[in-house]
Amino acid sequence: MAVKTAFSRHEFSDILSHYNLGAYLDFAPIAHGSVQTNFFLWTTQGRFVFRYYENRSIGSVLFESQVIQYLKDHQYPCPAALKNRQGEAVGLYHEKPYIIFEFVEGQHLEYPDNLQKKQLIQKVAQLQNITRGYKPENTGDRWNYDTEQCCELAHAAAKRIGTPNAQAKLAWLEHELAQLQLPASLPKGICHCDFHFSNILFKDGEFNALLDFDDANYTFLTYDLVSLINLFMATFDWNTWPDFKQDEHVFDFRQARATVLEYNRHRPLDTNEKKYLFDVYKLSILFDCIWYFERGSVSDFYERRKITYLDSLSRDTFTAELFAAPG
Template sequence: MAAKTAFSEEELSQLLSHYSLGKYIDSIPFTSGTVQTNIRLQTTQGQFVFRYYENRTVDSVLFETNLLLYLKDHHYPCPAPLRNIHGTLVGIHKQKPYVMFEFIEGQHIQEPTERQHKQLIQKVAELHNLTANYTPVHQEYRWNYSIELCRALAQQASKRINTATSLEKLSWLDNELLRLELPESLPKGICHADFNFSNVLFQNDEFRTLLDFDDANYTFLLFDLVGLIESRAWRYDKDTTLNFNEAKKVLSEYMRYRPLSSVERKHLFDVYKLSILFDCVWYFNRGDAADFFEKRKIDFLNRSGRKAFYQELFPC
């Protein structure tokens, strides 16, 4: 959420004139994050957050704002986008979209406690329960994680890098995608897709809000669950193995609020592999084709196999 674009006081005052949020007093750019520009505004009516989208289309931003309105209407802890005096949520400044958000007090936790981890898992499950039957607006303008998208992005990355290694990686990735089993019956909904604790605010040790839906998309609900398991249970060392005991703890906590269907339990293995293959796309230029981080993770899962993976995580 760092400021990529600088705004003068005059520019921010002019942007505020399109809202009934009071007159500009002061502003402080957020310093964390890497993608969009976020600035905290102080006005005569209070504090607000100005978010300037550096690399999103208006339709992609509308996906986000409509989702957040839906979540706020259902009392989910997330920042509300604010309408301007014309009743619209998304404005345009120098050909890029922007949104004004409510400001929510809270602290980012660098080393979350076990209790705070559990609170996050609960809120993820609640997000999935709320959006399991949600029909997203402008869904087609987001990268909705799927086999097809992963293959298309990998092809683009390989073409852009254009080396023998990139071609070998593309061939390997395509073969792994062909091995996945993701039936149509797998439940879908909104996944946040970025549960770094810099995107979570706590206050007095209580979960306050989930921020930054910039990567949110409509996909298998298991995708977020994989992310939660990944952060707690995967060993990032040369041997690259999954700690099944830690993974079961995450699953147990999640299923207190959203039990997994039988088809989800059976194909968690496949969604996990899809998640790793997307990581391979994000870091396509990293490592040698014969031995790179994501390949070692996939190799571990392939050695385990779908059946053994299932039996380790769901022994009963």
């Protein structure tokens, strides 16, 4: 269960007294989610979702509320962040921020069918169409996925771990970041960055809402696109990669090509976005390296092997394969 902070009925009654959401009736913890604490709240006006941010600053949560308000203003399907009587969407309780969200009906599908996958891709493209160039007031309070942020987080991870292997991995990562080509002309906006099935709701088989903007940030618009694709064979994964030789062919572009084609229907990529998708994809792998910085020896680990394979493929071949006509 993903509840890190317990709440009593009296505490929820106190919190709800600042809203026009009816009188408190009941609450129940929400099991899914691994970072923040989530509860269902029932009042005389219905059901709501209470999210208590265990490890986010008030500025970071304000960024999230600003993004959600912007999306709701543009009719994007996501739960609204409900405002209290003072017109504020973010509250503080015991010095930690929280938001009360509207409850949206639907089911989490671990294995969506092809039509449902296309609906998700379309909604991701719509998200980037809406937020292109949008930079919320509290953008500086988020981890915005660029090379500078990646380097900063890697330094923090290496310092925290404090081993020679971590320092050597940091040096490798800094070298790889320096090789990326990410021109300032690449369009930016808001990306969600976490399309786990538990963050997507379907109702009667149709896409109904995108949830949990806890990792959303201001970055290259194509970052969400590369988050949706996997260029590697299904048998090549974090726990199987040592079984492959370093010169072995591990790519399978078929599913990635279909994803890019569908995305491009709803948000056509410009020439630069196509040309430098290779670099954004590598940047996403380097961020993955940070989330698992303690995993593996610097000489050969999962994310390093992926970067090595991509380099052997080259940017031009990557682009040609990814944007080739289906066949």
